[in-house]
Amino acid sequence: MFLAMNRFKIARGHEETFVEHWRRRESYLGEVPGFVRFHLLKGPQTEAYTLFASHTEWESEQAFADWTQSEAFMKAHANAGKAPREIYLGPPELELFESIL
Template sequence: MYIAMNRFRIAPGKEEEFIEIWRNRDSHLEGVPGFREFHLLQGPSDEDHTLFTSHSVWDSEEAFVNWTKSEAFRKAHANAKPSTDIYLGPPRFEGFKAVL
């Protein structure tokens, strides 16, 4: 199992707009070989940002990497236009292999 996560720092007061972007997004993940599940998680809020992470579970790192090279990936990200008043910098990717 492989977990792919992107951490997002979101401007205070923009949390609902960020959630709506993800709610209305066509991820093109259904039917992708090796894809298991996706979650958008909201973390703690500080004075300057709220932390979110996108969390996808894959059969393997290879399945995830193959998706990033696929037409489904290109379609999922075709309309991604980060709004500078919502995002406080680019997302930070973190990948994890299950070891136990």
């Protein structure tokens, strides 16, 4: 199993805008071989931001790599920049994990 997470620092007061953007977004993940599941996670808050993470689970690292080169990936990210920029406190931080146990 392979996990990919993007962590987003969302300015306080803009959480619902961020979540609604993800609700309306078509991911096309169901079309991709090796995709297992997706979660959008809400994490801790500071005075400045709320942490969110998009979490995808894959059968293998190769399945994830193939997704990033696919037409489905391009379609899924075509509208990624449509959310207002001011809600983000910096770019997303990608973290990749290989399951070992």
